[in-house]
Amino acid sequence: MSKKSTRATVIARVDVVYRLMLLGLNRQRIIDHVASKYPAWGSSSRSIDRYMAQAKVLLEEAGQHDRSFEFGRALARLHDLYARCVNAKDYRGAIAVQNQINDLCGLYPPRRTVVSIEDMSLSEINEEIERLEAQYAASPDA
Numbered sequence: 001m002s003k004k005s006t007r008a009t010v011i012a013r014v015d016v017v018y019r020l021m022l023l024g025l026n027r028q029r030i031i032d033h034v035a036s037k038y039p040a041w042g043s044s045s046r047s048i049d050r051y052m053a054q055a056k057v058l059l060e061e062a063g064q065h066d067r068s069f070e071f072g073r074a075l076a077r078l079h080d081l082y083a084r085c086v087n088a089k090d091y092r093g094a095i096a097v098q099n100q101i102n103d104l105c106g107l108y109p110p111r112r113t114v115v116s117i118e119d120m121s122l123s124e125i126n127e128e129i130e131r132l133e134a135q136y137a138a139s140p141d142a
Helices: 007-022 027-037 045-063 066-088 091-106 120-136
Strands: none
Touching: 007 027, 007 091, 007 120, 027 045
């Protein structure tokens, strides 16, 4: 008869598997690692699969983000880094950070787009031109 793990134990084990997945280990390497480093788990590959499924859910949740929050945080971090560079008299660094801020805020003109028309029909070329014109018209610098 197997002994059922407590909820706290399962959470701790899922956290370990989550971190192993972040490191890029595949299923077999995770099973081998757990077997060698955590023999007290006594985990079967089926248990590891359940932990991996829970860790995958955590990874998917981490991938869902609030774009405006992330934009604000990135911008705030860049402003902080800019101030640190100026205070350290690292003007090249400050210019590099300012360029990142400008790029993030869309202050530069749109990047050049290269379209290969060798294998396109005339109607496809016209559609691509219309799409690029619409894209250019929608840019803030237009």
